[in-house]
Amino acid sequence: MHAFSAFARNYRGHPIRPVLFQQKQLFAIRFSSSVASHVTRNPVLELQQRGLVAAMTSPDLVGHVEAGPTAIYCGVDPTASSLHLGNLVTLLGLLHFHIKGHTTIGLVGGATGSIGDPSGKSTERQPMSAATLSKNVEGIDAQFQQFFKRGRAYAERRGYSIQGSGGHVKVVNNKTWFGKLSALEFLGDIGRYARVGTMIARDSVKSRLESPQGISFTEFSYQLLQAYDFWHLYHEDGCRIQLGGSDQWGNITAGIDLIHKKKKTTEEQVVIGSSNNENEKAPNAYGLTIPLLTTATGEKFGKSAGNAVWLDETMTSLFDFYQFFVKTADADVGRYLHYFTLLNADEINSVMEQHNAEPEKRFAQHTLAKETTELVHGVEAVPKALLATHVLFGASLEDVKGQELIDAFKHDSRLVPLSKSQVAEMNVDRVALESGLCASKSEAKKLVKSGGFYINNVKVTDASYRIAEKDWINGAVCVLRSGKSNYKLVRAV
16 A cells, blocks of 8 residues: 555755744744754654755754653634645644644644634634534534544654553633633733734734735734633743744744733733833743745645645545645645645655656655555545546546445545435436436437546446346445546445
């Protein structure tokens, strides 16, 4: 199934595309060559070697992680019931910390999701109903847990030595603490530490202020909510690091600012502007950002024909998920192997050498697709994706079993249940209509007569033909096709 059988315990990376670092209110740094070469158990260094560090708020972060187990979090707002490929790069960042024994916290924004983050948005997000928000929170909560479970197993199969089950994984909902705060408490206890000038200067706000749509006070306050998330997790869970995309820099630094200024108890509060502030030792809270990914042509990563590629199999089928990576451009595939797999540098170099020798075979793309499918959907999903690919590219069905087909297309809209007894009474043009292969009976009849209709890859030209028992693969399913690439699998019920 896999191109490799032996995997090194630690990543022995090599420098790839230069990493761009943001210069913001706090200081961002570049890794020196001496630091970059010291890749051991430190996930920060491994992320840098893989090209996955855009900026960090302090050079002390490397030493902090090196000193022993710490806690890191990344938040997502539940704008849908599933995460998508755009989220996968930050999930991989968390996974590198998790498999090296650090506590990983996934924050689902049950509260912030009702507000909407203005970062990267040109217009204000439409509010969701309470029922939709609750459903989305539940879906993403389960997805976080499942990702790290599968990620641990994937890492072990790639040779990573994981103590126990890795670091502790915790999923939290920020509605838990925001639901207890009144508006007056929020303004009095949190808002007093924010400076409007600083908030306006942040890119996410500045760009919206300059736009015709402007920005509402609701979205303007979003950075305070995310800042308080970090403050809360810092004090309640010992979380010292926030991870996010590079567009989250302002929100992350807002959290660090709040941690610096607001102590946990009233007795410890620091009064802004007091002479004691200069002597106050800053708590060790850190921010780490990952580059926002685009393709070599500048398109936003994770989009397929204008639609997000979801991590939920019921929303994006295994075939479509697999094919997204198979379609990766040659200019991107080397980077993506570093980003989205746990293959080490030698293995990736070997893949690229084989790929460059015969690029038309797309060996690197298929390796990327297999690895990423296994990481996200589990090892059992890879043969299903391969079988779906085999079937939908017109390969022979001679050795394919019916139940295997049904399993491979379980959540795929191409699999259509129809009554076997009713199908037996229909002409094939009617079956083509009922299965959704054609939009009308006249279209179906014309398709059959023109020679463009196939049952199990066998051409059928008689519109009055009826599907017989011999046409059902193992009595369970038959494959209908129009033209070269339009498929429906009829499952007998």
